[in-house]
Every structure is written in C-alpha cells, then in structure tokens.
Amino acid sequence: MDAADIAAGRERWQRRYDAARTRDADFTTLSGNEVDPVYGPPEGAGLPGFERIGWPGEFPYTRGLYPTGYRGRTWTIRQFAGFGNARQTNERYKMILAAGGGGLSVAFDMPTLMGRDSDDAQSLGEVGHCGVAIDSAADMDVLFDGIPLGDVTTSMTISGPAVPIFCMYLVAAERQGADLGKLDGTLQTDIFKEYIAQKEWLFAPEPHLRLIGDLMEYCAAEIPRYKPLSVSGYHIREAGSTAAQELAYTLADGFGYVELGLSRGLDVNTFAPGLSFFFDAHLDFFEEIAKFRAARRIWARRLRDVYGATSEKALWLKFHTQTAGVSLTAQQPVNNVVRTAVEALAAVLGGTNSLHTNALDETLALPTDESAEIALRTQQVLMEEIGVTNVADPLGGSWYVEALTDRIEAEAEEIFTRIQDLGHDGTMTAGILQGIEDGWFTAHIAESAFAYQQALEKGEKRIVGVNVHTSTVAKPLEILRISHEVEREQNRVLAERRAARDTAAVTAALDRMVAAARTDANMIPAMLDAARAEATLGEICDALRGEWGVHREPARF
Numbered sequence: 001m002d003a004a005d006i007a008a009g010r011e012r013w014q015r016r017y018d019a020a021r022t023r024d025a026d027f028t029t030l031s032g033n034e035v036d037p038v039y040g041p042p043e044g045a046g047l048p049g050f051e052r053i054g055w056p057g058e059f060p061y062t063r064g065l066y067p068t069g070y071r072g073r074t075w076t077i078r079q080f081a082g083f084g085n086a087r088q089t090n091e092r093y094k095m096i097l098a099a100g101g102g103g104l105s106v107a108f109d110m111p112t113l114m115g116r117d118s119d120d121a122q123s124l125g126e127v128g129h130c131g132v133a134i135d136s137a138a139d140m141d142v143l144f145d146g147i148p149l150g151d152v153t154t155s156m157t158i159s160g161p162a163v164p165i166f167c168m169y170l171v172a173a174e175r176q177g178a179d180l181g182k183l184d185g186t187l188q189t190d191i192f193k194e195y196i197a198q199k200e201w202l203f204a205p206e207p208h209l210r211l212i213g214d215l216m217e218y219c220a221a222e223i224p225r226y227k228p229l230s231v232s233g234y235h236i237r238e239a240g241s242t243a244a245q246e247l248a249y250t251l252a253d254g255f256g257y258v259e260l261g262l263s264r265g266l267d268v269n270t271f272a273p274g275l276s277f278f279f280d281a282h283l284d285f286f287e288e289i290a291k292f293r294a295a296r297r298i299w300a301r302r303l304r305d306v307y308g309a310t311s312e313k314a315l316w317l318k319f320h321t322q323t324a325g326v327s328l329t330a331q332q333p334v335n336n337v338v339r340t341a342v343e344a345l346a347a348v349l350g351g352t353n354s355l356h357t358n359a360l361d362e363t364l365a366l367p368t369d370e371s372a373e374i375a376l377r378t379q380q381v382l383m384e385e386i387g388v389t390n391v392a393d394p395l396g397g398s399w400y401v402e403a404l405t406d407r408i409e410a411e412a413e414e415i416f417t418r419i420q421d422l423g424h425d426g427t428m429t430a431g432i433l434q435g436i437e438d439g440w441f442t443a444h445i446a447e448s449a450f451a452y453q454q455a456l457e458k459g460e461k462r463i464v465g466v467n468v469h470t471s472t473v474a475k476p477l478e479i480l481r482i483s484h485e486v487e488r489e490q491n492r493v494l495a496e497r498r499a500a501r502d503t504a505a506v507t508a509a510l511d512r513m514v515a516a517a518r519t520d521a522n523m524i525p526a527m528l529d530a531a532r533a534e535a536t537l538g539e540i541c542d543a544l545r546g547e548w549g550v551h552r553e554p555a556r557f
C-alpha cells in the first residue's frame with residue numbers, strides 16, 4: 001500500500017476515534033508519558049501488504065473491531081464457574097460479581113451436559129462434580145436468585161441440550177420479570193465441535209442442526225442481542241490440535257452455521273452477529289496472538305466475499321478466550337498462575353472480547369474460593385497495571401507477529417480447502433459432516449497430540465516441574481471436594497418438585513413438543529412451554545431421544 005493510502009487510512013481511523021467514546025481513565029505509561037491510541041507505519045512511508053493489517057475498527061479487522069481498542073471498553077472478565085447445586089453456584093457468582101467480574105459463565109455438571117436428570121442411574125456419582133446440577137427451570141431460579149438477568153450478560157456452556165437449557169433460562173428470566181427481548185448472553189450450542197473433539201452430543205448431527213436452526217431463527221426474531229452460538233476451538237485445541245487446526249476447524253464450523261442460517265432463509269446480516277467464537281490461549285505467546293488476529297481477518301473476508309454479508313457487525317468475529325487447561329500442571333501447581341498470566345496476556349494482545357483465566361488448582365479439582373479469586377485478580381492485574389489497554393493492537397506491524405499471522409491464515413485456508421473437498425457439493429457443511437463421519441478431524445487431532453507428546457517425552461519440548469526443574473519445596477494443595485450429599489439433596493428436591501407439579505400439563509407440553517418435532521415448525525415455543533410446566537431436562541431430552549434416537553460414534557483404530 002502506498003504512503004498516500006496509508007495516510008488516508010490513518011485519517012479515517014482518527015475521525016472514527018474522535019467520534020467514539022473512550023473510558024475516563026489514565027492512558028499514559030507508568031512514567032507518565034502520553035502514548036497514541038494506535039501506531040502505524042512511519043509517516044510518509046508505504047508498506048506492501050498493509051491492506052492486510054489496516055487500522056483498528058476497519059476491514060479486515062486484523063487489528064481489532066473498534067477504533068478505540070480497549071480505551072473504549074476493556075474486555076469482559078467472564079469466569080466460567082459452577083459446582084454442586086444451584087444455591088452453592090449462586091453464591092460463587094455473587095462473589096465473582098462483587099470482586100469485579102463483568103459477566104457470568106455457567107459450567108454445568110456432566111449429567112446436565114448429557115441431558116440427564118440428577119436421579120438418572122447414569123448420573124450416579126457425577127451430580128454437581130464438574131459444574132452445577134440443573135434439572136428444571138426451578139433450579140435456574142435458584143441459580144440466578146438475586147442476579148437480575150436483564151442486567152447481566154450470561155454465558156451458558158452447553159451444547160447437546162443447549163436448547164432446553166436456554167428455555168429454562170428464559171423461564172427464569174420471565175419469572176424475574178425481565179424483558180426477554182432485551183436479554184443478552186451467549187449459549188455455546190456448537191454441536192460440530194462435540195463430534196470433532198468434546199464428544200457430548202445427544203443425537204445424530206441432523207436433528208441437532210434442525211434444533212440449532214430453530215434457535216438461530218428464534219433469537220434473530222425475538223432476542224436480537226442474544227448470541228445463540230459460541231463456536232468453539234477451545235475443546236479442539238485441548239484435545240491436542242495445533243493452533244492452525246484449532247483456528248481452521250473452528251472457523252469452518254462457523255461457516256457451517258452460516259450456511260445453516262442461510263438454508264433457513266435467514267438474512268446473514270441479521271443472524272451472523274449472533275455467532276460468536278471461543279478460543280484457547282495456549283503457551284506459545286506469539287503464535288496465539290497471531291491466531292486471534294488471523295481469525296478476525298479470515299472471518300471478515302469470507303463473510304463478505306463468500307456469504308455476502310454487508311453490515312459491519314456481521315463481519316465482526318467476536319471471541320471469548322480461556323487460558324489453556326491442558327497447560328496446567330499438577331506438579332508445582334502454583335507455577336500455573338504464571339502460565340495463565342502469560343496466556344491471558346496473549347489473548348489480550350490478540351484483542352479478546354471476553355476472557356476466562358484458569359485457577360491454579362484446576363488440573364486437580366474445581367477451584368477453591370481462593371484460587372478462583374487469584375485467577376480473577378490475574379486479569380485485573382493485566383487490565384489495571386501494565387498499560388496493555390492503552391494502545392490498540394500494540395504488536396501490529398511487528399515483523400514476527402505479522403509473518404505468523406500470515407502463515408497461520410495460509411495454513412487455515414489450506415485446511416478449509418481440504419474440508420470442503422471432503423464433501424460432495426462444495427459447501428463447508430457437507431465437508432464437516434463427512435469429516436465427522438469419517439473420523440477425519442479426530443484422526444488429525446490425534447496425530448498432532450501424538451507428535452507433541454513424543455516431543456515432550458524426548459525432552460524437545462520442556463515443561464517446568466514435569467520434564468525439567470522437577471525439584472520443589474511445595475506442599476500439596478488443599479482442593480475443593482464436592483460432597484456426595486449434594487447428589488442426595490438434589491435428588492430429594494427433584495422428587496419433591498416432581499410430586500408438586502401438574503403432571504398432566506407436563507405430559508401435554510412434552511407431547512406438543514414432540515408433535516412440533518415432526519413438522520417444520522419452530523420447536524422453541526413448545527419447549528418453552530414444557531420448561532414453564534417444570535418438565536425436567538431429562539424428560540425433555542428423553543422425549544426427543546424417543547423421536548430422534550441416539551448417536552453412537554463408530555469405534556476406530
């Protein structure tokens with residue numbers, strides 16, 4: 001790009017910056033020096049390829065979505081939390097909000113993630129262990145007791161039974177008197193990554209995609225700020241993929257959901273802002289920053305050029321980041337605070353919109369109050385102390401970071417082509433579905449995981465406390481243990497609620513839901529009625545399993 005075009009871009013950026021609101025905060029360095037809100041090539045200089053880098057707030061958004069960067073608004077501190085029953089988790093949420101958390105993020109226990117009630121035989125021993133147990137809308141009432149859902153953005157991490165859980169959340173909001181049309185939050189819902197990596201699906205892909213289509217349609221029409229999908233690379237990375245695979249598989253899944261929305265006759269400019277993303281921040285500092293920058297650029301370009309999006313919000317890739325759980329070590333676990341801080345810094349330098357920092361003990365158990373607080377404070381140290389919010393995309397223009405950004409983008413593009421070639425009709429969706437059926441994604445992730453593990457075992461890759469620097473004076477940590485009493489109590493309350501509700505109303509609502517499943521009608525209104533009648537998650541999912549069957553992955557060797 002020649003010098004004149006770069007200068008014109010800088011002026012455009014300056015006009016937009018001047019017109020935007022910035023926080024009332026100190027943006028000088030620790031020594032008190034003024035810094036510019038963004039930096040670019042030296043005045044009067046041209047730079048080949050600068051159109052790929054650009055300015056914050058404009059296409060291709062490599063440098064961020066907003067001309068003000070974090071001067072306009074800092075990222076949301078969104079700590080993923082849930083354990084035991086709804087009452088215990090509600091207390092943790094209040095603690096997080098009081099300590100400066102900016103939004104909520106619900107972690108559900110394994111029975112809930114699999115669409116089963118707490119008293120299901122398959123739930124035995126799992127209730128409240130890896131997250132909170134939710135059986136019906138009444139549990140949602142308790143979960144958000146004293147937390148106005150109309151005012152707090154709430155993310156819920158659940159994909160197989162995402163839609164019934166969403167209905168229970170809506171019922172809880174309704175009972176609080178919130179205006180449902182104004183709710184803001186995120187539901188994970190991303191079923192592609194379940195088949196690819198996380199393995200928590202209920203049905204085969206087709207009925208799941210039908211439900212997701214219903215959800216996208218419903219949210220676009222009724223709850224426009226709500227983001228019904230958080231397309232997730234986190235689980236793909238944690239399963240052992242490389243950074244480029246994480247990026248490419250996740251964005252490919254995102255394109256699959258765009259194709260789903262289009263196939264339902266929805267307007268891409270209306271539904272695409274409801275697609276948000278979720279990435280891992282792993283240990284390779286610069287590679288991770290490059291991954292986030294490349295993600296925004298690829299998404300904006302493909303949404304515009306392939307899927308015809310024209311509105312700015314439809315081109316924006318917004319993402320949440322979680323620091324890498326797999327990078328935490330059980331050995332010398334206090335060192336995990338350092339790893340997490342570095343990973344979080346990469347997310348911030350990559351322009352994350354929302355962030356979860358892991359607690360130091362998460363490789364052993366769910367976090368204690370104290371470790372949860374350290375994790376949250378880690379974000380606050382980055383946000384308040386180190387000057388990283390003063391300048392948008394401070395690493396933009398670094399030869400290394402730009403080269404890495406270009407490389408990871410090129411790798412992702414190659415992978416998109418391979419995925420599309422797996423399908424038969426040139427769509428991303430056909431390629432993804434074929435790749436899932438063939439075990440293509442799983443095999444490639446396994447190869448990457450194997451290569452990394454070999455490198456570790458040969459000592460080529462080094463982890464402090466694990467294969468180098470193993471001596472320590474550290475004492476074992478106190479960890480959070482979930483009592484089996486939680487399960488007994490949850491089941492007692494569930495039995496009481498079942499006995500107290502209008503059984504005929506529950507049965508009628510479930511029948512209407514199944515009837516809707518047999519037509520092209522949107523299933524959400526019927527499912528909402530079932531949730532209002534206090535149908536349990538297990539009952540709703542079992543009714544659907546009866547209709548759609550269950551899905552089993554073929555064994556592969």
Ligand SMILES: C[C@H](C(=O)O)C(=O)SCCNC(=O)CCNC(=O)[C@H](O)C(C)(C)COP(=O)(O)OP(=O)(O)OC[C@H]1O[C@@H](n2cnc3c(N)ncnc32)[C@H](O)[C@@H]1OP(=O)(O)O
Pocket residue numbers: 066068069070071072073074076078080103104105153155156157185186188225227230234276277278318319320322353354
């Ligand atoms: C591993 C684990 C497991 O499986 O076990 C998991 O999955 S845990 C998975 C946990 N997942 C999550 O927690 C997902 C979290 N995701 C989200 O919260 C969302 O999808 C998100 C990534 C889009 C972030 O949403 P958010 O509300 O926190 O933040 P936003 O970026 O949307 O910002 C809020 C508002 O401020 C505006 N805003 C932000 N920055 C600026 C700026 N500089 N200038 C002007 N306006 C700005 C935004 O446009 C928006 O307004 P407006 O709305 O008007 O535009």
